[in-house]
Amino acid sequence: MTRILVTGSAGQISTELIPALAERGYEIIATDIRPPPEDELEFAEFQILDVTDSQKVDSLIGKFSVDAIIHNASILSAKGEQDPLLALNVNFRGLENVLLAAKKHRVKKVLIPSSIAAFGPQTPKDHTPNDTIMRPTTIYGISKVYVELLGEYFHSKYGLDFRSLRYPGVISAKTKPGGGTTDWAVEIFYEGIETGSYTCFVKKDTIMPMMAMPDCINATIQLFEAPEENLIHRSFNVAGVSFTPEMLETELKRHIPDLQVEYKPDFRQLIADSWPRSIDDSVAREEWGWKHEYDLPKLVDYMFSDLSMKLKSKV
Ligand code: SER
Numbered sequence: 001m002t003r004i005l006v007t008g009s010a011g012q013i014s015t016e017l018i019p020a021l022a023e024r025g026y027e028i029i030a031t032d033i034r035p036p037p038e039d040e041l042e043f044a045e046f047q048i049l050d051v052t053d054s055q056k057v058d059s060l061i062g063k064f065s066v067d068a069i070i071h072n073a074s075i076l077s078a079k080g081e082q083d084p085l086l087a088l089n090v091n092f093r094g095l096e097n098v099l100l101a102a103k104k105h106r107v108k109k110v111l112i113p114s115s116i117a118a119f120g121p122q123t124p125k126d127h128t129p130n131d132t133i134m135r136p137t138t139i140y141g142i143s144k145v146y147v148e149l150l151g152e153y154f155h156s157k158y159g160l161d162f163r164s165l166r167y168p169g170v171i172s173a174k175t176k177p178g179g180g181t182t183d184w185a186v187e188i189f190y191e192g193i194e195t196g197s198y199t200c201f202v203k204k205d206t207i208m209p210m211m212a213m214p215d216c217i218n219a220t221i222q223l224f225e226a227p228e229e230n231l232i233h234r235s236f237n238v239a240g241v242s243f244t245p246e247m248l249e250t251e252l253k254r255h256i257p258d259l260q261v262e263y264k265p266d267f268r269q270l271i272a273d274s275w276p277r278s279i280d281d282s283v284a285r286e287e288w289g290w291k292h293e294y295d296l297p298k299l300v301d302y303m304f305s306d307l308s309m310k311l312k313s314k315v
Contacts, residue, residue, distance in 0.1 A: 005029040005066040007051050007098065008073030009044070010036050013113070013167075013216060015175040017070070019043045020217045029064050032073070037175070051094030054101075061101040068109040070224070071098045077117050078268050079179025080140040091143035099154050109161040111224050114148050114235055116168050116209055117141035117181075121274045128276035130237045130283035137274050148235040155234055163223050164235040168279065171299055172213035173306035181271040184245055185210055188261070189307050192252055197260040204246040204263045207277045211240030212294035212302055219290055226288035233287060239279035240292045241299065251300040 004021060008014050009030035015037060018028050022043035030036055031049035049056055051073045061069070073094055080087035095112070102110050119128060120136040134145050144166075151162035169182025176190075177183050184200050185208070191198040202208075211219075219238045249261045284290035294302065 001025065001027050002067045003027045003029065003064060004068045004070055005031060005061060005064060006044070006070045006072060007031050007049065007094070008071075009046070010034055010175070011072055012172060012175045012177045013170060013213075013220075014072045016172060016213055017072075017217055017220060020221060024221065029060070029066060031060065051097055052089050054093075054097040057097040058101045058104065061107065062105050065105070066107055068111070068224075069098060069102055069107055070220075071095070071110065071112040074113075074143070075140065076178060076180040077138050077140040077271050078181050078183070080143075081138055081267065081271065082179075084139045087139040087143060091140065092146060095143070095147055095150060099150060099160070102160060103154060103158050107160070109163070109224070110151065110154075111163045111220070112147050112151055113220075114144040114164045114166040115141070116166055116275050116279065118144040118148065118166060119276050123276060125277045127278055127280040128237065129280050130233065138271055152234045161228055162234055163226075163231070165219055165223050165238050165284070166236065166279075167216060167238065168209035168211050168240055170211055170213055170216045171303055172216075173303055173310050174213075181268045181275070182208055182210060185248060188245070188248060188252065189303050192256050192259050193304075193308055193311055196256065196258055197262070199262045199264050200245045201264065201266045201268050202245060202272050203265050203269060204249075204261075205244050206269070206272050207242050207244045208272060209239060209242045209276060209279045210299070211238070211292065212299040214302070215240050215292045215294050218293075219284075222288055222290060223284075230287055233283055236284040236287070236290070237279045237281045238284050238290055238292075239281040240294060241296050242278040243296050247296065248300070251296055252304070254300070255304045
């Protein structure tokens, strides 16, 4: 039995990752600044934790003698641009607190997500390679480069088994993402099903890398469990499918034929334009066998049916 402490447990990814990990036999200590959704309590022991509180991070990791940490707590890109000091505190100080406590308490493995936001305007935009120029222009992106570099430093200096994967926009129905630049690809489903119309905050031809949640969960668990001797890299691109709002609109019209979409780009357009259009994930494929399963039609069918069910059960 491996005991894993997860931060940001009430967030979009953790709320689906925790049940998947529990199903595989891991014991989970779920932590967040707010209590978890009711159904998460079945799968994990919950503790309140603000990752900027270094003493509490240290004491919880020590108290539960955890074998591994999955550090998901983070301020996303759009929210980070609205409150850069909050992002500095949560993303940078939180990372340092987690890595220092992991070292002190001899935690064996630490997985911390990175993002396509770690790339910037000078990065090659198409089939962005795993190892390339990383000069992001958002505070969130800078914090993700810091995750990769500091994590890799703790690996080479102290032998910590650090792993990271660069998520694209993640599409899911269970928990909404909080303040990202890829959120349009989730919002269009909510608004489309509930009101029949959606106003999109990026231009209709903005192509962005995305991934369905089942692929995101598989990627995370596959990297977490990959034999260490197979890993040459520590930070990995993972691709799903790239699409524009217009392509998504067309696909979604199979389910909602009268869907009306308007395009009113705001400050998030600039962020989107600084990121890759598509991702080359051949390194992840070679080192730990990554392969996505959801193309755009499959992603739309999955999201539409999951969300329709969720929204119906609320009525
Ligand atoms: N979905 C994230 C964001 O838009 C990217 O990692 O901020």
